[in-house]
Amino acid sequence: MLTFQDSPEEAAFRRDIRAWADAHLPGELRWTEDYDALIAVDRLLSDAGLLAAGWPAEYGGRGLPPGLVFILNTELEAAGVQRARSPSHQGVNNFGPALIEHGTTEQKQRYLPRILAVDELWCQGFSETEAGSDLASVRTTARVDGDDFVVDGAKIWTSGASEADWIYLLVRTGSRAERHRGLSFLVAPMSSDGIAVHPIEQIVGGSDFCQVTLDEVRVPRANLVGGLGQGWAVAMTLLSSERLSGRHRYALFRRELEMLARVLTDAAGGDWRAVASDGLHRLGRLVADIEGMGALACRTESLHAAGQDPGVLPSVNKLWWPAAHQRLAEAGLFHASGSGADPAYWYRQWLAARPESIYGGAAQIQRNIIAERFLGLPR
Numbered sequence: 001m002l003t004f005q006d007s008p009e010e011a012a013f014r015r016d017i018r019a020w021a022d023a024h025l026p027g028e029l030r031w032t033e034d035y036d037a038l039i040a041v042d043r044l045l046s047d048a049g050l051l052a053a054g055w056p057a058e059y060g061g062r063g064l065p066p067g068l069v070f071i072l073n074t075e076l077e078a079a080g081v082q083r084a085r086s087p088s089h090q091g092v093n094n095f096g097p098a099l100i101e102h103g104t105t106e107q108k109q110r111y112l113p114r115i116l117a118v119d120e121l122w123c124q125g126f127s128e129t130e131a132g133s134d135l136a137s138v139r140t141t142a143r144v145d146g147d148d149f150v151v152d153g154a155k156i157w158t159s160g161a162s163e164a165d166w167i168y169l170l171v172r173t174g175s176r177a178e179r180h181r182g183l184s185f186l187v188a189p190m191s192s193d194g195i196a197v198h199p200i201e202q203i204v205g206g207s208d209f210c211q212v213t214l215d216e217v218r219v220p221r222a223n224l225v226g227g228l229g230q231g232w233a234v235a236m237t238l239l240s241s242e243r244l245s246g247r248h249r250y251a252l253f254r255r256e257l258e259m260l261a262r263v264l265t266d267a268a269g270g271d272w273r274a275v276a277s278d279g280l281h282r283l284g285r286l287v288a289d290i291e292g293m294g295a296l297a298c299r300t301e302s303l304h305a306a307g308q309d310p311g312v313l314p315s316v317n318k319l320w321w322p323a324a325h326q327r328l329a330e331a332g333l334f335h336a337s338g339s340g341a342d343p344a345y346w347y348r349q350w351l352a353a354r355p356e357s358i359y360g361g362a363a364q365i366q367r368n369i370i371a372e373r374f375l376g377l378p379r
Contacts, residue, residue, distance in 0.1 A: 006071070014071050020048060021079035030080025035163070041081055042088045042118045050076070052092045052116055059100055059108060060116045066301040077251025084249055087160060091115035091122040095168050095187075098238040102185075102226040111166075111187070123164035123190075125155040125212060126235070132157075133362035135170060135235060136179040140214065142171040142186060144221070149173075149186060151194075151217040157359065161197045161210035164190050168238075169214075170231050183231035188219045203351055239361060240314050249321055250294045253328060256349070257287060260332050267339035282331050289324040296320060312374040315366040322356035322363070329353045 006014060029041050045051040054069040055061025064072065073083055083089065096115055099108060114120040131137035140153025151171055161167065166189055174182025188195070194217035200209045226234040260283060268274035296317050303310040332346035357363045371377040 007067075010067060010071055013068050014075055017050075017072055017075040018079070020050070021076065021081075024048065025079055025081070031082065032080075033085070035087065038082070038085060038087050039118065042086055045076075045081070046116060046118050051088060051118070052096060055096065055100065055112075055116075059096075059112050066304065070298065070301065074251045077249075078255070082252065084252070087121050087163065088115065088118055090124055090160065090164075091120070091166075094124065094238050095122050098234050099225060101237050102230070102234045106222070107225060120165040121160065121163060122166050122168060123158050123161045123210075123212075125158060125167045125169035127155060127157045127359075128153070129156055132358070133365040136183070136232070137176075138170050138172050138183060139176070140169065140171045142169075142173050142184060142219070144173075145218075147221055148218040149221060149224070151186065151188070151214045151219055153214050155212045155214075156209075157200075158197075158210045158212045159208055161190070161212050162199055166190060167195075167212065168225075170235050173228055173231075178229075180232040181229055183235070184228055185225045185231035185234040186219050187223045187225060188217060192217050192219070194218075249325070250290070250297065253290045253293070253321075253325060256328055256332065257283070257290060259345075260286070260328070260335065263332065263335050263339055263341050266341065267335070279335060282335075286324070286328050286331060289320075289327065293317070293320050293324055312370045315361070315369045318361055319357075319363055319366045319370075322353065325356060326350075326353045 024044055025041070029037050029044075032038060032041070042051060049062055050072065052060065053062040053064045053072055054066070055063070057063040077083060083093075086092070092115060096112060099111060103111075111120070115122070125140075126135055126138075128137075128139060131139060140151065140155065142149040142151045144150075149171075151169065153171070155167075155169070158167070166187055169186045169188060171184055171186055172182055173184040176182065190197070194215040196213045196215070198211040198213070200211060202209060264275045264279045264283060265272060268276075296313065300310045300313040300317060303313070329346060329349040329352075333343055333350045335341075336343040336346050368379075372379060
């Protein structure tokens with residue numbers, strides 16, 4: 001069982017990661033939002049064998065147990081490495097684990113080393129204008145033509161599509177009436193004829209989200225992952241990793257808690273005893289929220305490491321961390337604005353936290369999963 005109390009081995013590993021960050025992670029790369037700098041961080045982690053340390057050793061990882069992976073992510077985040085914003089995130093944390101479980105030997109040999117070397121970046125082709133959280137409504141089609149699939153359709157909210165080298169796609173190879181059974185999972189190079197990327201300007205600035213259109217795109221049948229009609233199973237493996245992403249955000253949230261504490265104490269002249277009670281109560285509730293989220297991530301990964309089904313816990317986690325972050329960003333914006341501090345950072349976080357309860361499976365979908373699979377309520 002994972003805990004927040006380090007064993008001697010875990011304490012030594014924590015010291016090693018802190019020492020590595022001190023020696024190899026320059027200040028200008030910490031907490032950076034610059035794309036090229038984020039790539040440089042990924043390459044530093046790759047060279048040190050830390051980019052996908054939880055992957056099995058046979059696939060290029062270090063085979064670290066969940067406890068050490070949790071410590072690794074926590075310490076890297078505390079040092080300013082934003083794993084959730086990593087350009088390699090889709091390949092390392094989402095597609096890689098799904099490929100390890102469902103891919104062929106040839107597919108693993110082809111794609112995994114390039115993901116680890118940061119030679120190829122990935123994006124996710126799941127959501128569509130009429131199939132967001134309800135992925136079973138996917139309309140992008142793939143028909144067999146000789147040795148290829150021919151893909152037609154469009155994906156939207158595709159993060160990093162303008163920079164990615166490859167896209168993994170959930171496509172319909174059966175009838176719409178088949179719902180889940182009619183879906184397959186394909187991978188395709190973004191340079192394929194017929195793929196066009198259309199950046200979407202975001203309210204927080206930048207155009208990381210994109211729409212990707214696919215017009216008669218030919219994809220070799222060898223690029224089918226998991227078998228024809230098995231796309232839903234592959235997607236669920238992938239989304240289980242994505243919905244655990246609160247573990248990658250735990251250190252970021254802890255940092256923001258410390259920032260909020262500084263806003264409160266600075267407004268009180270540096271004296272905790274002078275901080276208004278409403279601010280202290282709000283901070284205390286947020287600390288409990290974030291620590292609870294971290295504990296849930298430990299529990300879920302403990303079950304996974306033990307080979308046990310975590311059940312609906314990934315959905316609980318996916319409900320918890322966006323709601324907690326939204327409350328944290330709102331508190332930061334409220335108190336920074338009221339104290340005369342610069343609220344710009346908190347305003348960006350407040351905006352960025354809004355869609356967190358949508359992507360990776362909307363809150364309504366997660367509540368349905370919990371209600372039906374855990375509470376036994378009717379559909």
